[in-house]
Amino acid sequence: MNSLIIKNATISTPTGNSARKGAEMAALKTIPNGAIVVDNGIITYVGPQDSMPQISDSERYNVIDAGGRAVLPGFVDSHTHLIFGGYRPDEFEWRLKGDSYMSIMERGGGIQSTVNATRTEDVNSLVDKAQWFINRMSAMGITTVEAKSGYGLDTATELKMLEAIDRLATTPGQKLRIISTFLGAHAVPKEYKGRTGEYVDMMIKEMLPAVKGKAKFCDIFTEKNVFEIEDSRRFLKAAREAGFQLKLHADEIVTLGGAELAAELGAVSADHLLHVSDKGVADMAKAGVVATLLPLTAFTLKEPYAPARKFIDNGAAVALATDLNPGSCFSGSIPLTIALACIYMGMSIEETITALTLNGAAALDIAQSTGSLEPGKEADIIILNYENYRMLPYYVGMNCVSTVISRGTVVAQND
Ligand code: NIG
Numbered sequence: 001m002n003s004l005i006i007k008n009a010t011i012s013t014p015t016g017n018s019a020r021k022g023a024e025m026a027a028l029k030t031i032p033n034g035a036i037v038v039d040n041g042i043i044t045y046v047g048p049q050d051s052m053p054q055i056s057d058s059e060r061y062n063v064i065d066a067g068g069r070a071v072l073p074g075f076v077d078s079h080t081h082l083i084f085g086g087y088r089p090d091e092f093e094w095r096l097k098g099d100s101y102m103s104i105m106e107r108g109g110g111i112q113s114t115v116n117a118t119r120t121e122d123v124n125s126l127v128d129k130a131q132w133f134i135n136r137m138s139a140m141g142i143t144t145v146e147a148k149s150g151y152g153l154d155t156a157t158e159l160k161m162l163e164a165i166d167r168l169a170t171t172p173g174q175k176l177r178i179i180s181t182f183l184g185a186h187a188v189p190k191e192y193k194g195r196t197g198e199y200v201d202m203m204i205k206e207m208l209p210a211v212k213g214k215a216k217f218c219d220i221f222t223e224k225n226v227f228e229i230e231d232s233r234r235f236l237k238a239a240r241e242a243g244f245q246l247k248l249h250a251d252e253i254v255t256l257g258g259a260e261l262a263a264e265l266g267a268v269s270a271d272h273l274l275h276v277s278d279k280g281v282a283d284m285a286k287a288g289v290v291a292t293l294l295p296l297t298a299f300t301l302k303e304p305y306a307p308a309r310k311f312i313d314n315g316a317a318v319a320l321a322t323d324l325n326p327g328s329c330f331s332g333s334i335p336l337t338i339a340l341a342c343i344y345m346g347m348s349i350e351e352t353i354t355a356l357t358l359n360g361a362a363a364l365d366i367a368q369s370t371g372s373l374e375p376g377k378e379a380d381i382i383i384l385n386y387e388n389y390r391m392l393p394y395y396v397g398m399n400c401v402s403t404v405i406s407r408g409t410v411v412a413q414n415d
């Protein structure tokens with residue numbers, strides 16, 4: 001049943017069909033004693049319960065009494081590496097002893113180690129493993145997740161990863177919406193070591209045509225000693241011509257100009273940005289590129305947090321996401337993301353809610369259809385255990401979401 005009525009709701013939501021920028025991020029619309037009506041998965045009414053339309057065929061509706069508790073849009077996790085072979089707990093321990101993320105990568109571990117495991121893992125096992133994470137992330141209120149390829153780095157395995165994503169996205173009754181991203185430019189594979197330009201040529205000639213139509217976005221790890229600015233520009237331009245919308249892993253480890261490149265090319269988002277320059281911030285704000293910040297990665301790698309305040313105070317749109325992946329950030333925890341954003345990045349609770357809902361949707365170019373509680377949007381809704389959404393960051397790393405509704409259907413009930 002995907003028609004429902006939520007009564008006695010304390011509703012809070014950002015509003016609009018595009019990213020909220022700068023000071024707009026803190027503006028949530030709140031409706032006390034509210035109600036929401038959903039018909040066939042689409043919101044048809046959000047407003048005071050007193051003014052709710054008369055419903056004659058009420059037996060068609062699943063009626064939920066929120067008991068005055070906080071009702072928000074479902075969370076949008078717009079950056080994950082959900083599909084991967086193997087695990088890398090050994091690297092985690094090496095880093096605890098002082099090794100760095102990039103030095104492990106440079107000696108053939110890191111992303112390449114997951115590539116080796118993903119190439120040999122069968123698609124069913126990749127799907128089952130990802131579903132395990134999806135079930136847990138759904139219970140934390142995630143109603144949309146982005147999933148990247150990028151652990152194949154050869155055409156066959158990149159296609160296998162995108163097939164796994166497609167299978168998950170089209171599983172009947174899937175708990176959340178899945179948006180796919182092609183990340184063949186995640187690293188230079190060992191077969192092309194020292195021949196980055198040739199790998200870029202191969203991706204343009206062989207991979208982009210092969211994955212066309214199987215992913216909405218094309219992403220790249222623009223980083224010193226990985227894909228530097230010239231190679232990134234060349235690849236992203238070809239991807240744009242092939243019909244992909246663009247994303248970048250930008251300025252994660254060093255300041256390289258990834259943010260400026262994202263603005264120049266009109267990318268939908270640039271992500272990470274721990275070491276973004278002031279010009280990068282200004283360029284992204286001007287070009288309307290969403291700054292997707294990933295505090296769980298900074299936390300895991302013991303790196304400085306991305307300058308969220310700088311982005312917001314310069315009028316940019318900030319989204320938050322988990323970056324779940326087996327290397328730099330083995331966590332899909334929305335509660336911890338919220339707590340870190342408030343405690344260490346200076347974001348207000350309202351800004352984090354906008355960043356994880358409407359702005360996350362904008363980072364996936366789906367803000368017209370989800371990310372806020374408004375008539376015409378798909379019914380992705382969460383109910384908290386408390387009347388006040390201020391409990392979200394206060395509950396450090398613990399889940400206080402009670403009910404999760406995805407496209408009009410209750411998919412998680414945490415009691
Ligand atoms: O977003 N930095 C590049 N990519 C991932 C990490 C991938 C991995 O280590 O497996 C990230 O941090």
Ligand code: FE
Pocket residue numbers: 079080081249323325
């Ligand atoms: Fe990432």
